[in-house]
Amino acid sequence: MATLPPGPKGLPLIGNMLDVPKEFQWLRMEEWHKQYGDIVHINIFGQPMIILGSLEAVTAAFDKKPGIYSDRPRMVMINELLGWDHNVVTMRYGPAWRDMRRDFNQHFRQGAVHRYHLVFLRQLCKLLDNILAQPEEILEHLRLISAATIMDATYGLDVADKDDPYVTIANRAMAGASAAALPGAFLVEAIPLLKYIPSWFPGASFQRKARVWNGYTQALANKPFEALKANMVRSYSDMICTVTPSLHLQRSDGTVRSSVAETMLQAACARPYCACPYCACPYCLQTAATAHTFVLAMAMYPEVQRKAQQELDAVLGSRRLPDFSDRENLPYINAIVKEVTRWQPIFPLSVPHASSEDDYFRGYFIPKGSLVVGNTWSLTHNPAYYPDPEEFRPERFLTADGELNNNVLDPYTSIFGYGRRICPGRYFVDASLFSIFSGILATFNITPPVGKDGSFVKLKPVMLPGAIVHPAPFKCVVKPRSNSAVELVRRAHDEIQMNPETHNA
Template sequence: MSMFLFLPIPAMEVIGLVGLVSAIFLGLVAVWYVRSSPKPLPIVGNLFDMPSEYPWLVYDQWFKTYGDIIHINVLGQPIIILGSLKRTSDIFDKRSSSYSDRVRMPMINELMGWDFSFGFMRYGSRWKQHRRMFNSNFNPAASAEYKPAHIKEARALLGRLLVDGQGFMHHLRHTFVATIMRAVYDIDVAESDDLYISTAEAALAGLAIAGNPGAFLVDLIPFLKYVPTWVPGAGFQKLAAHWKRLTSQLVEIPFQVVKGRMNEGTARPCATVRMLENLPEDNYSEYEVVAKNCAAAAYGGGADTIVSSAQTFFFAMAKYPEVQKRAQAELDAIVGCDRLPDFDDRPSLPYVNAIVKETMRWQNVTPLGISHTCTQDDTYDGYFIPKGSIIIGNTWSIMHDPKAYPEPDEFKPERFIKDGVLDPTVRDPNVAAFGFGRRICPGRYFSDNSLYSIVCSVLSVYDITPASDEKGELKLEMTSGLISYPRPFDVSITPRSDAARSFIIEPPNSSGN
């Protein structure tokens, strides 16, 4: 999702003459030959067409009118929105050498300090350096080493739900922060008032706000980053300074804990230790920064994006009891009643795996992902795409394509099942859920394992039903922004049986594999 393209109408009153001058200065820098698109106005282009909330839903409607590739122009900036898997595959995969760059993000990167994360970095040698190191510690083989951490924290979640089921949304965030902290830093988080959880929540809340389309004018007019804090209208500078302190804590504090342990000889195996032990002697200090950044990127990503999917899963189980019952029947048949499920059971649990896939598909964590930009003029399918155009892949439209997923608004894990096994002919949500092309999220294997461990563990011992005081039909409302979360909702979480309750209180020993 672009961080600087969408400007809500109230903000125009602030820009005034500055906005007009900037628009003229930028000019209409590109020529685009299109068959159909929303009609632009002189100078400002499609500025007033841009949605300030839930843009993925607006774009999805546009695709129905204009087709699956749309061009718009905002103050001279060409924007191309892709609405099908064919378009994103053609552009981001087959032409990845030209479409793997990121747009400039002044608020997030330059003012808030998120330039440490390779997810927001411009394409180039620095990005490749970070991506390579991260991938070596979170590829499928490396991610398998963290399975015991997933199982341990998933079972700790079961205990928290027994004590306070109403706090399940917070418990889920606690679980994922605890899992990533154990895997990346070998740090145990506290049950309450934990520094690492509070830091992650605050820093990521700032990121979510700054990622909202049109949230800050500095993303549209980058030179505003130099405006002093005392200038009227420069309140964003104070916010940015506050969020930058939080970002710095997220990056530095746990990393320094690990370095201190290594110096003392007390460090245990974790991703950060492995990265530091394998740094090249040449340019050690440079690569140490890369290791620190990669660890923080895992910390931020693992503590945030998968939380949304897990919360969505809880809603879906309350909303679709027949899905829950079918999954529990599968777990009872495969796992039995004398232990809890683990990763060894996963190949034998196709319906549970289908729930994981459907959860990722049904409500996308990042419905627009993060925008790409092209690095050279290009021609595609009769369209001219100028250098510097911003390219948006609408994940929502791909995951709600009725041809690939009949009744896309319904939660139907059985769509992925045929003859009792996962159907390989059904589109895997991973083709879009984690981004596109060379910028696809390398932490997707870790995230998948996280969600599986929660789904199988919770369903094995708990029933999730609508809250007793819930009036009317359950309705899921998602937030708008870079990351989309379910808005708070109430469900009832109760042990399935006395045996299940005993497992929650004292989980049987398990390898966690």
């Protein structure tokens, strides 16, 4: 008779509630892996949780048994009261999720991402111009480009600044979803029947909050969608916008969609921008958190920055901005993209899956309804794959000849999640990060601030905990690399302003 996997012994009723720290849980789980092995079981108030801490374990569960390990836990607040039930991330596994996912993949699969190259380049020109104007606000500009890129790609909308109404709508919706998703924050998650009590009932403040947050969700689904329809005359958005083809279909066959189809279409519109309902960062975009980590790493590791700039100069000759056609000639930049995502994964515990039936797994019993968590931190910080894992060292991904080394475990096998629920936005993100990192390195130098004693302040990778992990605010100094870099940024920006449908310099 198989038993549950090993793990710390819990207390009656609350189980391991007190064993799980409120912050940086993955570090405690890493200790458990050392003590109990790569499959650990805990329970929180009777809810079993299985933590998988090795490549073998995540592959055996998520890849080999996708029919069992691809569900999500029931989320009463998010899905049932806030109206996120059309969102791919939080949807339960089943036909509706499969349809949405297929549709999403159509627009974001590897072979489709080239459609957004122009969007990335257009946004990059704006980013570099913003950095030139206010270098001390680089982190803010990176938040903006992350939001603007997705708004541009998805709706063809031009997000000009952080006070843009669509960004505000998205921020509100995200803030509501983040608060609603906080583990243990709402009793209704443990007792779903409570969702039927009226909002005036004593103790039902969650209903009032849910009503307000639901309004934000609806605004996010409706407002950009309405703007998109009104904006369809913009020629370049017609060509590249992911939802526009559906609208074209609607027009060309002359049929009127039912309101249900319309709702699905709206949900599809809101979907990519709202990739993560757990995020508490402004603009809620994972790309921004990763880009902040990049800036921190460049300020901390001047030697890496210098090598990257040498590679860029050799390929571009300081005369133009990097383009996607340069990518294969920039292995060191590609290695930086991978190392940033590995060094400080923004989802150290990925997003929990749920098991949809009882299973026996590597000799252990896994009950139906268990939360099943891939401990991404353990994978990306395993010294067997990545020696000195705390060090930021892009060279680890390169051969002695400076080419990408296929024998090193690709961090994309874990940082984007697992099995059938693996992040469908990963090719989009990868291209976006390449564009941002190479563009900044080609034109700017990033250093730590200078302290009172005249030497550089020593920066540390202090990360803020949460479902999405991002660097704590830090200071750095950003300066153009040269006068010709200033010229290059201005010229590229002017050209893209005059003709947004073509590439810059």
